[in-house]
Amino acid sequence: MIGVGRATELLEQARELAKARKFREVTDLLGDLSLETVAEEPELGILRSVALSYQCQHPNAKKNLELIRHIIEGSEDASLMWRWNNSYGVQLTHHGLLEEAETILLACLVNAERTNNLNWIWQATTNLGVIASVRGDVEHALTLNGRALVTAQRIGELYGIGAAHHNSGIVLREWARYDEAASHFAQAHEYFSQSSIPEEIIFTSTERAQLFSCLGDHMLGEELIKRTLSRSREVGNQGLICESLKIYGVILTSVGRLDEARGYLAEASKLGATLYRLLLRAELAEAQTDLELSCGDRDKARGYLDTAIAHYLRLGATAHVERLRYRYRAL
């Protein structure tokens, strides 16, 4: 007789929550998960890591994956092993170990293609696209995002379609291809709206606000980011609040309202220090470099620039380091 234990019941609950993208609840549910329970239902360990990752707790997510590795391997379940590898690849990316992450995720992609698992192909391709973006390899990121987009369409994954456009928009905006970025963000917004995930819609709105400002329309950028910040606070997502504060600060710096900008960036920095998002921290330091330069304080600007470079280096984002060194070569 094969019975249903407490671990299985826990797994059923956690799967339902994860399906509804309620990751904070997943973390609460699996907060005191023991290795014995994971041994009974190894998927619990993976779900816990995924949930931690969504809350920017990347060191915990990575550590958790490392702890359960032997259990997952012992299960001989190819599906769990694939998910473990994919999740671990994501965590390595967040820790700036791009070479290792790429090797693992490429293996995931090959495996997914061999078994013709479109869901896996979509996930691995999206994650490889993120690595290319972090590296600043725009064209490579665009091709990977394009492929992730096609695969997401083939499985009707609206969130995936939106994410592919969103990721393309970000990398294009970062490298000043604004018109192309605008087109991708418009589509990301469209598909995220259809998939009804408020966080994702807000995330794209923050990016659009920054884009409008890059295009010289600071007034529209400010109006949009004001709304976005308010929505971020409503949904209570710390990462989004921090992102919105940062962009608000960037826009205000652009229009010379430096004291207000300083307030928003200080709040963002305080919040950012509680989140393990190196990219966000790097961008924050970059924004503060701009602010201090605008205030005429070159020493402070130099300090923030060094911080931004250090964060980008930790992420393995060497193209961004080059960009900063070129952009602020006068400092």
Add this chain to the structure above:
Amino acid sequence: MGCRMESARITVIAPSESFSEIWAQLARFAGAQIEVSPTVGESTSIQSTSGVVIAAGGVEDCSIPLLHELKAAGAPDPVVAGVETNYRTVAGLLQAGATNYFALPGDYMLFRSWIVEQVERESYRKKAEVFTAGERKRFDFSRMIGRSPHLLDSLDRASRVIPRGSATVLVMGETGTGKELLARAIHYNGPRAGSPFVEINCSALPENLLEAELFGYEPGAFTDARVPKPGLFEIASGGTLFLDEIGDLSPQLQAKLLRVLEQRRVRRLGSVRDVDVDVRIVAATHVDLPAAVEDGRFRSDLYYRINVVPLRLPPLRERGDDVLLLAEYFLQRFATEYDMPKPRLDPEIRRALRSYPWPGNVRELRNAVERALLLGGGHLFPGDLFPDGAPRGAAAGVLPFPAPMSEIERAAAHAMVEHCGGNKSQAAKALGISRKHLYSLLSEVGR
């Protein structure tokens, strides 16, 4: 897309009572319906099932005739769940057509995982159907906004192309006129709707990368080619490949594309084997292709090959009052999105909308309406439609004089991109610099 989908179905053929206690708990865990029948003939789900299990439970030998029977009935490839661990018996089952064998109770977790995977695959198949239906509705010709004769003529011609699933279509029009939207409408309203719609912007990638994307490659074809990769022609198989900005293709890629269109076969980079491809090509460009052919920038044979069904999308300035219809549509949409009352288009706004030439076409109008609505807080003021009449482009502004060379270069880069309607390749070419150099100039911040 809030429609509730029916759960996936797993069919179990169980000649004995074996494992009868596990089906309910497996069904609950995987969120599936599990139908258990003693024989293949008594199963009602064999044609529509997501997965078939033979529950052999101690009578593994009886499974071989069942495997043959299932194959004859056109069932999906089955797996066998049993208790036998003798490798010869298992090998016999696999030889007879079983795709996997689970020895219970030891393999219970793996068996459960297999069921979950079948359910997930079914769920994605259904989601894809819902997505396609949604896109068909979204891109339906009757929902396209506009009454101008030029537009209606193009839409009429496009709708007549649809049943001819293989006819190549060439969509011409300025930036922002809706070429991609038309390409999607052709795909999702036609016989290829259930297959992929694959798009690529030919001006967004350097030549070597674009070639690898379109045709795919084998390991070792070039330094970074570590694993085999199908090209977009292969990925789009059965569906539509949308080649945006085809006018920007290099001469070498024009020749390769011509070969594919003529032979309907592609060869991956580094491969010695051709692969048949069945795709509809929809090409689009803002370039005047006949003039490009005249100048020798575009191959005439490729032009004639893609110009089978030419469609021209008129610029917004030639569409008369369509600008008002579109503005109404965007107003409604953004008012809903930003939770604001939809304001009226008063005469002053109407005049402003009609008199502006809209060089960025529908895309520019969309942005203008969103801007005016957001800044007006639910009211529309003509002055909010455009950002201070300022030119588009990052850090654009009046160039100080005297100015350092770097400032002049940066301003020239922005001005040329603006002049070329945002087309960076064209701008780089016109400035006589590489795209990379152009991007570095554009990303610089003025001091």
